[in-house]
Amino acid sequence: AIVKPGMYAVIAADTNIYNAFPYLRNPDSTQKVFIAGSLGLNNDKDLVQIADVFRTTIDSVYYSDNWYNPNLPGSGRSLEKINPALNGNDGKNWSSCTFPNGGSPGLKNSIFTNNNIATGEISVSPNPFSPDGDGYEDFAIISYKLKNNVSQVRLKIYDVKGRLIKTILNNQASGPEGQVVFNGNDDENRKLRLGIYIIFLEALNDQNGVVETIKSTLVVGAKL
Known part of the structure; x- marks a missing residue:
């Protein structure tokens, strides 16, 4: 079977996947289901x-059960990437599925967050975001292009x-663009208060000594 670009591959241990997610019994043109037998994966890591x-x-x-959102109860809930284009081994790029049935096989991840990069600027998506642990817009992707x-x-x-709240990168080697996931915690691992914050980026070029500085704003909000 061929999985074409833009398709979703669902790999399941047995046909119980159809009981949990009935829509997979009749997959559409973007979905391909494989019954692989026992996957032999541990629950913790x-x-x-x-x-x-x-x-x-x-x-x-190399996943870990520490990546789950503790505010979303229920066993059998799957881990999802916040953005598939970002580092797969960064625990900050993973969290729990927010769908009631605990998974989204063959569909776009329930916690998917887009990242929009503008040349010479910082982009934040979503902005505002609400890191309250309810599974909806809990994370912001900060993207930059140098x-x-x-x-x-x-x-x-x-x-x-003007008080320093969070150091996300400190003299980190980088190419012309990058993205990081921000969970809304300060350097003491405390949730930020609602309000407007300033993102400040400094990029030092080792070859010519030029320092590029970029500023942007980040808004921490809450649902009404």
Whole structure:
């Protein structure tokens, strides 16, 4: 079977997948279901790899049950990537599925967050976001695109009074663009208060010594 670009591959241990997600009994043109027998994966942590026919690894993740959202109850709830284009082994890029049935096989992830990159600027999506642990817009993806190909990046968040709240990147080697997931906690792992915050990025080019600085705003909100 061929999984074409834009399709979803669902790999299940047995046909019970159809009882949990009846829509997979009649998959549409974007869905392909594979019954693979026992997957042999542990609940707490394990390694998952995707490889091609030449055994070349396409993607991999060593997942952990610490990545679950503790505010979403119920066993059997699946882990989802916040954005598939970001680092798969970054625990901040994973959280619990928010759908009532606990999973989204063959569908776009329930917690998917887009990342929009603007040249020479910082983009935040979503903005505002509400890191209250309810599974909806709990994370913000901070994306940046720089003028230089290689830089040392510092990315920090300040409150409106100029006080440092969170250091996200500190002299991190970076290419011309990058993305990080922000969970709304400060450096003491406390949730930020509602309000407006300043994102400040400094990018030092080691070859020419030029420092590029970019500022943007981040809004922490809450549902009414």
